[in-house]
Amino acid sequence: xxxxxxxxxxxxxxxxxxxxxxxxxxxxxxxxxxxxxxxxxxxxxxxxxxxxxxxxxxxxxxxxxxxxxxxxxxxxxxxxxxxxxxxxxxxxxxxxxxxxxxxxxxxxxxxxxxxxxxxxxxxxxxxxxxxxxxxxxxxxxxxxxxxx
Amino acid sequence: xxxxxxxxxxxxxxxxxxxxxxxxxxxxxxxxxxxxxxxxxxxxxxxxxxxxxxxxxxxxxxxxxxxxxxxxxxxxxxxxxxxxxxxxxxxxxxxxxxxxxxxxxxxxxxxxxxxxxxxxxxxxxxxxxxxxxxxxxxxxxxxxxxxxxxxxxxxxxxxxxxxxxxxxxxxxxxxxxxxxxxxxxxxxxxxxxxxxxxxxxxxxxxxxxxxxxxxxxxxxxxxxxxxxxxxxxxxxxxxxxxxxxxxxxxxxxxxxxxxxxxxxxxxxxxxxxxxxxxxxxxxxxxxxxxxxxxxxxxxxxxxxxxxxxxxxxxxxxxxxxxxxxxxxxxxxxxxxxxxxxxxxxxxxxxxxxxxxxxxxxxxxxxxxxxxxxxxxxxxxxxxxxxxxxxxxxxxxxxxxxxxxxxxxxxxxxx
Ligand SMILES: Cc1ncc(COP(=O)(O)O)c(C=O)c1O
Numbered sequence: 198x199x200x201x202x203x204x205x206x207x208x209x210x211x212x213x214x215x216x217x218x219x220x221x222x223x224x225x226x227x228x229x230x231x232x233x234x235x236x237x238x239x240x241x242x243x244x245x246x247x248x249x250x251x252x253x254x255x256x257x258x259x260x261x262x263x264x265x266x267x268x269x270x271x272x273x274x275x276x277x278x279x280x281x282x283x284x285x286x287x288x289x290x291x292x293x294x295x296x297x298x299x300x301x302x303x304x305x306x307x308x309x310x311x312x313x314x315x316x317x318x319x320x321x322x323x324x325x326x327x328x329x330x331x332x333x334x335x336x337x338x339x340x341x342x343x344x345x
Numbered sequence: 346x347x348x349x350x351x352x353x354x355x356x357x358x359x360x361x362x363x364x365x366x367x368x369x370x371x372x373x374x375x376x377x378x379x380x381x382x383x384x385x386x387x388x389x390x391x392x393x394x395x396x397x398x399x400x401x402x403x404x405x406x407x408x409x410x411x412x413x414x415x416x417x418x419x420x421x422x423x424x425x426x427x428x429x430x431x432x433x434x435x436x437x438x439x440x441x442x443x444x445x446x447x448x449x450x451x452x453x454x455x456x457x458x459x460x461x462x463x464x465x466x467x468x469x470x471x472x473x474x475x476x477x478x479x480x481x482x483x484x485x486x487x488x489x490x491x492x493x494x495x496x497x498x499x500x501x502x503x504x505x506x507x508x509x510x511x512x513x514x515x516x517x518x519x520x521x522x523x524x525x526x527x528x529x530x531x532x533x534x535x536x537x538x539x540x541x542x543x544x545x546x547x548x549x550x551x552x553x554x555x556x557x558x559x560x561x562x563x564x565x566x567x568x569x570x571x572x573x574x575x576x577x578x579x580x581x582x583x584x585x586x587x588x589x590x591x592x593x594x595x596x597x598x599x600x601x602x603x604x605x606x607x608x609x610x611x612x613x614x615x616x617x618x619x620x621x622x623x624x625x626x627x628x629x630x631x632x633x634x635x636x637x638x639x640x641x642x643x644x645x646x647x648x649x650x651x652x653x654x655x656x657x658x659x660x661x662x663x664x665x666x667x668x669x670x671x672x673x674x675x676x677x678x679x680x681x682x683x684x685x686x687x688x689x690x691x692x693x694x695x696x697x698x699x700x701x702x703x704x705x706x707x708x709x710x711x712x713x714x715x716x717x718x719x720x721x722x723x724x725x726x727x728x729x730x731x732x733x734x735x736x737x738x739x740x741x742x743x744x745x746x747x748x749x750x751x752x753x754x755x756x757x758x759x
Pocket of ligand 1: 444447524
């Protein structure tokens with residue numbers, strides 16, 4: 198049999214088969230959805246911010262809980278699952294500073310170029326959700342661009 | 346196997362002409378099953394193009410020097426060769442485009458924008474490629490015409506009763522795909538054309554997946570327009586063909602303007618040159634035309650009938666092998682004369698993109714996605730599928746490898 202794709206290491210498959218924080222929050226501070234039109238990956242991210250540090254500075258607020266729902270390929274779903282754990286305790290600022298390399302580091306595997314948009318979908322949905330919450334963005338749905 | 350013909354294709358000899366098929370990644374030889382996207386290019390075609398650049402390169406349009414004469418003759422001869430190949434009435438009926446997509450757009454812009462009005466309907470099929478679906482949809486929006494879709498039934502074939510209902514006196518054009526790039530269905534395009542003509546409508550056939558692998562005779566189909574791409578038929582990228590009946594093309598205005606296409610130009614106005622040049626302004630794809638000419642020679646050398654048989658057998662074999670797997674769902678008709686050389690499917694519990702990545706670990710090249718038929722995938726109720734598509738150089742052993750690799754996916758995702 199094959200060597201098994203580097204992309205499908207145990208960790209990815211584990212998060213795909215047993216997703217963490219799957220579902221929807223009852224009282225999210227913000228919610229956003231996004232898709233990869235070509236793959237049909239679809240993800241909804243619910244984010245709950247801590248209520249204390251409300252000093253008017255949205256970006257310093259701490260993320261208390263994250264949940265995701267949706268479906269799609271193993272890469273997009275595992276990435277959402279890992280991100281949902283990873284974001285807990287981070288500030289909105291830290292979320293917004295994440296880039297695709299951070300996502301790939303989090304996944305811990307090499308992502309082939311054509312699959313990067315699967316990997317970053319959850320991160321982009323969470324970031325767009327945060328920016329909408331801050332009033333800095335106005336989109337209904339996040340879509341990752343398709344180069345085909 | 347039993348139904349192999351006495352004069353079956355010599356795949357071994359053919360493969361020798363494709364060095365790319367010997368390539369290895371991680372020590373495994375490539376299994377190229379993505380031919381519906383683009384086919385590989387045999388040495389004689391590559392040689393024809395490099396010979397052209399080495400020996401005859403110049404701009405066309407009847408330059409007076411030797412090289413330009415040679416280039417012009419080669420470019421014109423390519424039109425003649427393609428005309429003969431599809432049984433058109435000469436080079437006047439063969440317009441070189443960039444690809445099938447441009448052929449669709451050429452007609453939609455030059456005929457559709459000028460002629461369509463809110464009373465008209467454009468009849469498409471639910472299995473149209475975006476090349477035709479998106480193009481007619483947008484032209485219809487601009488002209489107020491409406492678009493209707495002939496239903497695809499549960500077997501993946503067109504519902505011809507529905508076609509007979511939809512095509513009526515309001516129909517201005519019927520645009521249908523000859524062989525579906527997703528379902529593999531070979532559509533009854535002469536019947537559709539007859540229906541169109543009974544109601545004085547035009548017929549446009551998208552032959553991108555037909556011309557590469559079966560004899561196509563535009564007269565027999567009686568299509569008014571027929572489009573295909575060089576890169577899917579052992580030819581180069583950058584060149585495609587739009588066939589049109591001469592009297593229709595003569596009445597049509599071009600939609601691209603420029604040099605090389607005009608008869609007379611004054612500061613006030615211009616008149617158009619002869620067919621097909623009036624639709625080919627600017628410097629055309631000359632080396633690509635030479636390559637397409639060589640590809641047509643190469644294909645006819647093998648024989649389009651034999652290529653068709655080879656593809657039909659591979660598709661039937663792939664269908665049967667995949668059908669035998671309980672967790673595989675296949676789309677489109679079973680193997681037979683109305684299934685072209687491709688099979689789209691899904692493995693239960695594994696997203697098409699994951700499956701295709703795993704196939705790639707075995708150096709098996711297949712395609713995942715919606716294959717530019719998003720509305721059809723919506724109808725099938727799946728976001729994507731994996732497609733294996735075959736050509737003259739593919740073998741049953743390669744299909745066996747594809748089926749064996751499914752186990753790897755099952756193990757990973759169990
Ligand atoms: C049925 C069909 N029509 C049109 C096209 C578009 O071909 P091209 O990309 O060469 O314009 C394709 C190829 O993907 C196809 O399969």
